[in-house]
Amino acid sequence: MIEEFDKEIDSLLRQTARSETAVVADTAAAPHLDADEISLFAENALTTKARTRAVGHLAECVKCRKILSNVISLNAAETESENVHAIAAVAAPKIEGESSSVSIASPVIPWYRRLFAFPQITYAMGALALIFTGIIAAVIVTQNASQNEISTIAQSSNTYSEKSRGGGGGGGGGASSDGETQSSETFLSSAAAPNSNTAANTSAIAANPNAAMNEVKSAETSPYGASTNSTTSAGTVNSPAAPSVLSTPPPEEKRKEQLAQEQENSFVLDGVESKTSPSAPQNKPNITAGATLPPPSPKDNSQNLQTADLAKNEPREDRQRVNRDKKTLSETQNVATTRRDDEDAQQQTRPVAKKSGQPQGFGEMRNVRGRNFRRTSDGVWIDTDYSSQPQTAIRRGTDEYKRLDSKLRSITENLGGTVIVVWKGRAYRIQ
Amino acid sequence: MPALAEKHKNLVEEASARLLARAANARGLAATDVFARVSATVEKYVLREDENASVADIKEFTDALNADDLCLIIACEKNDETAWSELVAKYDSTVKSAARKFSGNTEDAEDLASSIWAELYGLKETAEGARRSKLGYYSGRGSLAGWLRAVVSQLAVDEFRKQSRFVQIEETREFENLANESSRENSGNAKIVSHAENPEEVFAERETSRDVSNALKEAIKRLEAEDKLILKLYYFDNLKLKEIGAALGFHEATASRKLDRIQANVRKSVEKILVAEKGWQAEEVKRHLAETASKLDLSVEKLFCFWLALLVCLQEFFK
Numbered sequence: 001m002i003e004e005f006d007k008e009i010d011s012l013l014r015q016t017a018r019s020e021t022a023v024v025a026d027t028a029a030a031p032h033l034d035a036d037e038i039s040l041f042a043e044n045a046l047t048t049k050a051r052t053r054a055v056g057h058l059a060e061c062v063k064c065r066k067i068l069s070n071v072i073s074l075n076a077a078e079t080e081s082e083n084v085h086a087i088a089a090v091a092a093p094k095i096e097g098e099s100s101s102v103s104i105a106s107p108v109i110p111w112y113r114r115l116f117a118f119p120q121i122t123y124a125m126g127a128l129a130l131i132f133t134g135i136i137a138a139v140i141v142t143q144n145a146s147q148n149e150i151s152t153i154a155q156s157s158n159t160y161s162e163k164s165r166g167g168g169g170g171g172g173g174g175a176s177s178d179g180e181t182q183s184s185e186t187f188l189s190s191a192a193a194p195n196s197n198t199a200a201n202t203s204a205i206a207a208n209p210n211a212a213m214n215e216v217k218s219a220e221t222s223p224y225g226a227s228t229n230s231t232t233s234a235g236t237v238n239s240p241a242a243p244s245v246l247s248t249p250p251p252e253e254k255r256k257e258q259l260a261q262e263q264e265n266s267f268v269l270d271g272v273e274s275k276t277s278p279s280a281p282q283n284k285p286n287i288t289a290g291a292t293l294p295p296p297s298p299k300d301n302s303q304n305l306q307t308a309d310l311a312k313n314e315p316r317e318d319r320q321r322v323n324r325d326k327k328t329l330s331e332t333q334n335v336a337t338t339r340r341d342d343e344d345a346q347q348q349t350r351p352v353a354k355k356s357g358q359p360q361g362f363g364e365m366r367n368v369r370g371r372n373f374r375r376t377s378d379g380v381w382i383d384t385d386y387s388s389q390p391q392t393a394i395r396r397g398t399d400e401y402k403r404l405d406s407k408l409r410s411i412t413e414n415l416g417g418t419v420i421v422v423w424k425g426r427a428y429r430i431q
Numbered sequence: 432m433p434a435l436a437e438k439h440k441n442l443v444e445e446a447s448a449r450l451l452a453r454a455a456n457a458r459g460l461a462a463t464d465v466f467a468r469v470s471a472t473v474e475k476y477v478l479r480e481d482e483n484a485s486v487a488d489i490k491e492f493t494d495a496l497n498a499d500d501l502c503l504i505i506a507c508e509k510n511d512e513t514a515w516s517e518l519v520a521k522y523d524s525t526v527k528s529a530a531r532k533f534s535g536n537t538e539d540a541e542d543l544a545s546s547i548w549a550e551l552y553g554l555k556e557t558a559e560g561a562r563r564s565k566l567g568y569y570s571g572r573g574s575l576a577g578w579l580r581a582v583v584s585q586l587a588v589d590e591f592r593k594q595s596r597f598v599q600i601e602e603t604r605e606f607e608n609l610a611n612e613s614s615r616e617n618s619g620n621a622k623i624v625s626h627a628e629n630p631e632e633v634f635a636e637r638e639t640s641r642d643v644s645n646a647l648k649e650a651i652k653r654l655e656a657e658d659k660l661i662l663k664l665y666y667f668d669n670l671k672l673k674e675i676g677a678a679l680g681f682h683e684a685t686a687s688r689k690l691d692r693i694q695a696n697v698r699k700s701v702e703k704i705l706v707a708e709k710g711w712q713a714e715e716v717k718r719h720l721a722e723t724a725s726k727l728d729l730s731v732e733k734l735f736c737f738w739l740a741l742l743v744c745l746q747e748f749f750k
Contacts, residue, residue, distance in 0.1 A: 006694040008720040012647055013697070017666040035565075035581035040476075040573040042581070044680045047492070049480035052656075059659040063588060069668035070584035072678050074529050075577060076671075129738045136745055370747070 030057050033064045042071040368414045369407060371421070381415045385422040391429040401430070439478070439489060443470045446493030454498035458506040458514055468505060469493060472570040492572075501571030508566050519548070522579055529580045533587035543590075547583055639719060642709045643701070650700030658693045665690060 033041070033054060040046045041054050058065050364375040372384040394401050401409065405423065412419045412430040419430045447465040451457045477484045477492050506514035527544045534540035553564030569578050651659060661679070664670045676686035701720075705711040 005691055006698055009694045009698045009701070012643065012701075012720070013662070013666045013694075016644065016647055034568055035585050036568050036570045036573070036578055038585075039577040039581035040570075042678050043573045043577050044678060045495075045573045047476055047480060050476050053480065055660055056656045059656040059663070063592070065660070065663060065668065067581065067584045067588050068678070069664055069670055070532070070587070071577065071581045072664075072670060072674050074532060074580040074584070076674050076677070077532075078525070078528070078576070078580075125738075132738065132742060367748075 030061075032061060033057060033067075035067075038064065038068050038071055042068060042075055366415065368411050371411065373415060373419070373421075379417055381417065381419045381421075383419075383421045383427075386420050386427055389422070389427045391420060391427045393429045393431065395431055404428070439473065440470075442486060442489050443473055443493070446473075446490065446496075449494065450496055450498045450501065454502045456499065456502065458502050458511060460502055460505055460509075464505055464509070465501065468501065468571065469496065472496065472572060475570065476572060496571040497574060498571075500575035501569070504566050504569050504571070504575065508564060515552075522576060523548075525576045525579055526583060529583035530587075533583070533591075543583070543587065547579075547586060550582070550586065642705060642711070643719060646701045646704040646709065647697070649704055650697045653700055654693065654696065658689070658696070661686070661689055662693050662697075 037046070037050075037054060041051065041058070046054060058068055366373050366375070366381070373381040374384060375381055394404065396412070408421065408423045408428070411421060417431075419428075421428050421430065444462065444466060447462045447469050450465055450469065451460060451462060473489060473492065477489055481488075503514055503518055507518055523544070526547050527540060530540040530543035530547065531537070534543055550565050553566075565582060569575065651662065654662065657679070661675055664675050664678075665672065672686040672690065673683040676683045679686070681689075698720075702713070702716050705716050706713060
């Protein structure tokens with residue numbers, strides 16, 4: 001049986017060693033070893049029986065052991081310096097016209113030795129750690145910035161719809177819708193900032209409003225399926241593969257509802273031009289007087305239906321609301337294209353690559369201790385290596401759970417909830 | 432042991448002659464000059480352990496003696512000035528570098544080195560007028576440089592012990608003074624306030640730690656001699672496994688495996704002692720050992736290892 005390094009006993013022994021008194025006390029009754037015996041022991045030059053006797057004494061005598069450890073350290077240091085000098089002697093060129101002996105130049109210390117010869121190695125290590133931390137943080141921020149574009153599409157739509165209803169209450173309504181959108185976008189951007197890049201993405205929405213609205217809506221209705229839906233062509237409405245968390249009416253019905261709502265609040269813009277936001281693209285069409293309002297986007301409909309708080313914002317002028325609707329309609333022209341491009345970029349940079357043949361609807365992916373897990377719609381973490389083999393159900397806190405491998409337990413505790421993990425050829429269902 | 436010396440006298444005489452023949456510079460020494468030293472060495476390292484050592488063993492032992500170093504030392508003992516000059520010139524750097532390890536500054540190192548040379552030269556004289564020199568303790572079996580390092584270490588440890596006793600006495604007095612002052616402060620109307628939030632928990636934790644500490648010490652005592660030495664050299668003297676292996680005659684990897692085995696034995700002993708003698712439950716033992724391991728002090732080495740591990744994980748992350 002091969003023993004492994006025992007960290008717990010190592011810790012206890014180190015603590016015991018630290019608490020050892022500094023005074024070198026004599027504990028052995030036998031006569032001490034003299035310098036010759038200790039030097040022979042350090043050089044492994046004692047006879048077998050003399051060595052056995054010396055070991056017995058050294059194991060008990062602190063003083064002799066201290067001397068021995070000092071001698072061993074000195075011998076090691078001397079050997080090291082001799083090696084360096086030997087290397088220097090071999091590398092030094094012969095000087096012509098002088099004695100035949102090889103001139104020894106100053107010892108050439110290899111670069112890796114010079115590095116560790118740095119006396120302030122502690123500070124150097126600390127500085128290296130800080131540099132690496134900065135690099136890692138910069139890379140993570142850069143990745144998040146690219147992933148946030150998709151997540152902010154829905155957020156910007158929510159923002160516009162909330163503003164059209166009267167911005168004061170937009171926070172409340174928007175928060176919930178943002179939360180829903182965020183939950184659906186979780187697997188897209190693991191660290192997506194809620195309100196980042198809103199202005200930057202305004203231009204991205206102008207491409208295809210319908211497709212954008214459809215995709216965003218499908219993202220809301222299917223928290224784990226938006227990524228797959230976003231890859232479809234613009235303008236199509238994709239029913240989510242995963243069961244909808246939110247019970248929302250189909251797009252056509254929403255459009256009808258929106259139209260009905262608009263009819264209730266029917267108005268005609270008279271000489272009012274829509275004011276585009278500074279960040280909006282200049283090619284957005286202005287709303288001219290007498291223009292008939294286009295059918296509102298399904299996204300707006302869904303927002304109206306889902307958030308009752310939005311009704312509080314009705315006192316805001318309808319003209320502003322129409323302007324916002326127009327703006328949203330025009331700005332979402334390019335959503336499908338942008339989202340497709342962003343999804344492609346995300347898939348390239350996603351830390352855990354999806355396996356081919358994965359069914360639609362699988363969501364958040366995590367990597368714990370080198371193992372990949374995906375989260376189902378009901379919140380169960382499933383090991384990607386799991387392939388319908390028989391499961392052994394174990395509950396946390398039981399003796400059976402405690403008997404499991406510590407690494408397996410750490411994985412399940414890291415993920416939380418119900419976890420199906422394949423460990424050493426067996427599938428466990430930890431709950 | 433005159434009987435043993437007589438028995439092996441011829442062997443030792445022949446060994447002395449071969450030694451002189453082997454030396455690059457015999458320094459004018461005769462076989463009789465070397466005989467006493469070789470004889471003492473054989474008695475100390477061969478015959479003391481095995482009175483019936485074979486001729487081959489004795490011959491093998493004597494043929495492994497360092498002829499040049501032994502001749503140099505014997506010549507120095509005979510007051511050969513040339514030999515002394517050569518000894519100092521060749522080994523002064525060795526003595527000084529060893530002295531620097533035990534000294535805080537260059538001046539102290541120089542003083543220590545000077546003390547070493549004085550001890551080696553022998554400033555004191557015997558009743559017959561001969562110098563008492565430590566050179567007589569060199570057997571010739573190992574290298575002279577290694578022996579000199581051992582002499583320096585021995586002298587340094589002796590000095591440290593003297594100073595430590597002195598310092599300990601001073602510290603004890605200071606502690607007593609502090610205790611007296613404290614008692615004066617707490618006399619009269621002074622109240623002693625307990626800062627422990629839960630005295631029972633503090634007491635229980637102290638008792639637990641003491642049981643574990645005692646069990647650990649007992650477990651170390653029960654180890655075999657070589658295992659105990661390896662463990663103490665590694666943990667108490669902070670030697671590397673490579674150095675321990677070189678001193679004990681095995682490879683670094685073997686030293687690592689031995690250490691793992693020793694740790695396993697210590698764990699078993701600790702658990703057995705705590706359960707059988709202290710009345711602990713098995714679960715209590717495992718839980719406490721795990722808790723103790725979580726209270727590791729951070730060191731630069733551990734921090735560095737942590738950052739290396741982090742870099743490896745990030746490398747996997749960005750693949």
